[in-house]
Amino acid sequence: MQVGLVGLGKMGYNLGLNLIDNNHQVVVNDVNSEQISKMSNEGAIPAEDLKALVNRLERPRTVWMMVPAGEVTEAVVEELSQLLEDGDRVIDGGNSNYKESLQRAEMLQKKNIFFFDVGTSGGTEGARQGACYMIGGDADQFKVIESLFADTSVENGYHYAGRVGSGHFLKMVHNGIEYGMMQSIAEGYEILEKSSFDFDYEAVSKVWNNGSVIRSWLIELMENAFSKDAKLEDIRGVMNTSGEGKWTVETALELEMAAPIITMSLMMRSRSQENDTFSGKVVAALRNEFGGHAVVQK
Numbered sequence: 405m406q407v408g409l410v411g412l413g414k415m416g417y418n419l420g421l422n423l424i425d426n427n428h429q430v431v432v433n434d435v436n437s438e439q440i441s442k443m444s445n446e447g448a449i450p451a452e453d454l455k456a457l458v459n460r461l462e463r464p465r466t467v468w469m470m471v472p473a474g475e476v477t478e479a480v481v482e483e484l485s486q487l488l489e490d491g492d493r494v495i496d497g498g499n500s501n502y503k504e505s506l507q508r509a510e511m512l513q514k515k516n517i518f519f520f521d522v523g524t525s526g527g528t529e530g531a532r533q534g535a536c537y538m539i540g541g542d543a544d545q546f547k548v549i550e551s552l553f554a555d556t557s558v559e560n561g562y563h564y565a566g567r568v569g570s571g572h573f574l575k576m577v578h579n580g581i582e583y584g585m586m587q588s589i590a591e592g593y594e595i596l597e598k599s600s601f602d603f604d605y606e607a608v609s610k611v612w613n614n615g616s617v618i619r620s621w622l623i624e625l626m627e628n629a630f631s632k633d634a635k636l637e638d639i640r641g642v643m644n645t646s647g648e649g650k651w652t653v654e655t656a657l658e659l660e661m662a663a664p665i666i667t668m669s670l671m672m673r674s675r676s677q678e679n680d681t682f683s684g685k686v687v688a689a690l691r692n693e694f695g696g697h698a699v700v701q702k
């Protein structure tokens with residue numbers, strides 16, 4: 405089908421290639437014109453701004469955003485709300501706070517524009533080769549755009565979760581879990597590092613990935629990271645955050661429930677701004693491996 409794609413960064417660019425590979429017609433825009441040119445060389449239709457993008461799409465239009473959460477997403481949705489018409493659809497594939505998504509859906513609904521909040525997982529590799537999607541929005545309209553998700557995800561890699569908000573809520577909790585898993589893995593490697601043994605971390609990651617209980621994509625990514633930098637000597641253990649872990653903890657507080665592991669993982673991210681630790685380096689390396697997030701060099 406035809407889709408407008410706004411935001412051609414680490415995720416959006418790869419998603420654009422994935423959509424094109426799957427025979428979707430993609431009209432693209434980014435504030436960075438170089439990204440638009442690169443994508444049009446790959447077969448996308450360029451649009452110099454959002455107005456041009458909307459004009460190049462047939463009605464009812466579908467516009468998929470892969471832009472930074474928060475102010476940028478707000479600004480793009482606001483502008484799209486002025487340009488789109490009755491029956492059009494907006495997909496937010498970024499890591500937006502589900503509460504903001506609920507507000508945006510309400511604002512768009514007043515103009516009969518449908519909003520889908522889509523949590524996207526699998527990092528940059530997933531966006532290119534096959535992602536994982538958690539989708540909230542109108543059930544009937546979802547069927548109309550389902551092929552976009554079916555074609556660009558891995559097998560069984562998309563889930564229509566229900567009403568608007570549910571997609572970004574699921575992604576928020578997913579990322580909270582991600583924080584806890586990564587912190588736990590990182591602490592394990594730090595215990596190895598502080599022991600009197602001389603472990604080869606690439607080899608350890610490899611054996612853990614073959615038949616062990618903790619085999620996982622995260623450990624695979626560590627195997628990869630250690631193959632490039634055996635002791636992570638080139639990077640500092642600064643673990644940056646993008647918001648989802650904090651929102652997960654806030655949600656647990658709102659629900660008056662205990663979520664100690666995710667909470668401590670979030671706190672350790674704050675602590676990492678002050679102390680350089682091996683566990684911090686592991687989480688920083690993981691974020692870089694799956695999401696292309698910048699690491700702080702030594």
Ligand SMILES: NC(=O)C1=CN([C@@H]2O[C@H](COP(=O)(O)OP(=O)(O)OC[C@H]3O[C@@H](n4cnc5c(N)ncnc54)[C@H](O)[C@@H]3O)[C@@H](O)[C@H]2O)C=CC1
Pocket residue numbers: 410411412413414415416433434435436439470471472473476479480497498499500524525526527528646694695696697
């Ligand atoms: N990197 C990752 O692992 C994942 C990221 N996400 C989410 O996907 C979204 C995009 O992430 P990335 O691609 O990593 O970020 P990025 O920073 O690499 O790309 C963002 C792109 O949006 C463009 N942009 C900024 N303002 C714009 C505007 N007003 N109009 C049009 N384009 C604009 C930028 O020029 C850039 O190309 C974010 O919400 C992020 O949280 C979701 C899953 C995984």
Ligand SMILES: O=C(CO)[C@H](O)[C@H](O)COP(=O)(O)O
Pocket residue numbers: 499524525526527579582644645646647648649691694695697
């Ligand atoms: O959604 C993701 C992975 O699933 C992104 O990579 C996200 O940025 C990770 O969260 P944080 O930046 O807070 O570590």
